[in-house]
Amino acid sequence: MSKKRKFGPDRAELWFRFCFSLVGVAALGGAVAYRGLPSGPAMAEIGIIAGGFFSGSAIWSAWRLITRDHP
Numbered sequence: 760m761s762k763k764r765k766f767g768p769d770r771a772e773l774w775f776r777f778c779f780s781l782v783g784v785a786a787l788g789g790a791v792a793y794r795g796l797p798s799g800p801a802m803a804e805i806g807i808i809a810g811g812f813f814s815g816s817a818i819w820s821a822w823r824l825i826t827r828d829h830p
Contacts, residue, residue, distance in 0.1 A: 770829050773820045780817035787813060 768776065787809055797805055823829055 765830060767830060768823075770824070773824050773829055777817055777820035777824065780813045780820060783813035784810070784817065 787805065791805065796802065
């Protein structure tokens, strides 16, 4: 028995989130490549907060698309 979600982002929104997250990761990587790795608190902001958000969002969206876990 398949347990399909009744609410949540649909397929089109998951694709948008996935693509936007990949663009964010690429922009973050480009900024680090151009400016170099920051030091101090900026490293936590870049690496943990921004990198974690964009990477986590891309992984979550891809997982939901692969498993077809959307309304």
